[in-house]
Amino acid sequence: MVMRLRFEKRLRTLQSSVQLCGVCCNKLTTKHLFSRISLSQGGRRRCLVIHIGNISSSQKNFPASQENGVDRKFPNVKAERQKPPWRILFFGTDDFSLHTLKVLHSNRQQLDYKLVDTLEVVTKQKCSVRRFAEVTGLVTHDWPISITPEKFDVGVLVSFGKLIPSKVINKFAYGILNIHPSLLPRWRGAAPIPHTVLNGDQETGVSIMQILPTRFDQGPIVKQVKLPVPPGCTTLELAQGLGEKGSQMILEVLSDLVSHLDNRVQQSTEGVTLAHKLSRTMAYINWESQTCQQIDQQYRALHELLPLRTEWNGKAVKLLDMIITEDDVETAAEVFFKTKHFSPGQPFYRKKSNKLYIRCKDGWVGFKSLILKKPMTAQDFDCGYLSKTLTYPDMKFTSVKNGLFQKDS
Incomplete structure (x- = not known):
């Protein structure tokens, strides 16, 4: 009883100065304090006092979704890996994916607004992405790849054409982001741009989503932008515009990655169309x-x-x-x-x-x-x-x- 009265007095002192919990960053309440007491019995009173004490200036910058410098939605991410620049592994093969690789490589070389720390590439032999990577000195890997844990923060995938297994996806603290040139769930599949032109769509766009290990193009949407289809355009002309837009969008996502992932939304089950491979x-x-x-x-x-x-x-x-x-x-x-x-x-x-x-x-x-x-x-x-x-x-x-x-x- 004496112990409870002491902590109630301590709580009133903290509340009068609008103190927050050092763990969850919420305002302290009696219920909040007592729930912590039940977890801090057994001679660990000192630990509890530290827990509810004044928070440091560094802790004040943590969003409500973080605990002790670690994002609760990404519990395995260290504090220093919660902001740019990011360690990125890029997956791509063709000219469309090359737009994004060039932008990431350019950003990596900047002195200010640097979002890319390290950049390595997974690709196939004899393609435009490999040629660019070799000319610029980027480290390249063949598929399938074995990834060292905690070597990369996030993957960026564009026109790769391979289903990525969960054992690879789980090696990235923030998963793998896929740049897809359509307004998902419309035109899921291997050839969204040709199908957009083929069917006379008036509107298209770019979707950035987190990939799932079991199926193509069905992951949650992180960012999506709508664009008009230029009248009379061809597949390659439209691909040029969408490729450039997608490369700009991925920089916007990387600039505030955790926030974008926190606000991702599941794809609609309505309006699903399939863009099967061209034959x-x-x-x-x-x-x-x-x-x-x-x-x-x-x-x-x-x-x-x-x-x-x-x-x-x-x-x-x-x-x-x-x-x-x-x-x-x-x-x-x-x-x-x-x-x-x-x-x-x-x-x-x-x-x-x-x-x-x-x-x-x-x-x-x-x-x-x-x-x-x-x-x-x-x-x-x-x-x-x-x-x-x-x-x-x-x-x-x-x-x-x-x-x-x-x-x-």
């Missing part, structure tokens, strides 16, 4: 079911990676250099064929513009060149396959189902 089948055109707009989107999404394809008399054809169709093509075709009725896949070489036009569901799409056994111009194709054929009006490019636009059947 050759996706490059084929279904002349009966696809509109001019859809073929334009297909071309802008794929042609820098996969040329559009069709078939001519059972032989594969690659269509190159797609152009915007002139307004008077329909009239010119009617004059040439002496009919207003055209079949999907029907070709029309227009000598005036030296372009090959092909009929689709709702109009004509044009190409300057193609590959049929060998590269050729539209005029070459006309001379070799159209003008010398008596059945020219009846010859057509063959449609191939590609599974795109959900109406392809």
Whole structure:
């Protein structure tokens, strides 16, 4: 009883000067004190007094989520590893991920606003990321990798293409951050940018999330920014803009990493779409079911990676250099064929513009060149396959189902 009265007097003294608990940084209360007394019995009264005593100036700077200089949400993180600069292990392979690696490397060399302490790279052989790392003298690792505990604070992953196991993720005090070029949960998967262009999205963005060991692109969102899709852009053009934006965003996250992680949110279960890996089948055109707009989107999404394809008399054809169709093509075709009725896949070489036009569901799409056994111009194709054929009006490019636009059947 005497002991309790002494501590109540001590508590009133502390409260009168608005003292805080040295452990949790909350205001002291009677209930708070007694709960600590029950933990401090057995001759450890002195320890309790220290616990509720005046806090030091360094402790006053700790947020409410920290205990004794260690963040309660990251209990294994030492006090000196709770602020930049960070020890980073970067995972990446392609040109899109190279944007971020260059920015991290540049920041590491700065004298002020330095967010990167050490920087090492995990990548594959013969790729743009490895070439840059070797030229700049960054330490590189092959996948799979064995990581020394407490060597790195956080991982940064961009276009790596490998599912990272928990035994690797757990070696990072703050986990691994993934820069993903879409507004997750839309376009989870390997090819979000081509699918954004392919489907005619008006809005896209960049999401930074913590990766999970069991599935791709489903981790909590740390930061997300929306961006408009530039009209008429291609996959590589959009990738350039999103890559630059993502590299800026990761610096913003690293500047206040703990706060961003504290405020991460789970992804919505609604609006989930999958951006599966690109395949050759996706490059084929279904002349009966696809509109001019859809073929334009297909071309802008794929042609820098996969040329559009069709078939001519059972032989594969690659269509190159797609152009915007002139307004008077329909009239010119009617004059040439002496009919207003055209079949999907029907070709029309227009000598005036030296372009090959092909009929689709709702109009004509044009190409300057193609590959049929060998590269050729539209005029070459006309001379070799159209003008010398008596059945020219009846010859057509063959449609191939590609599974795109959900109406392809």
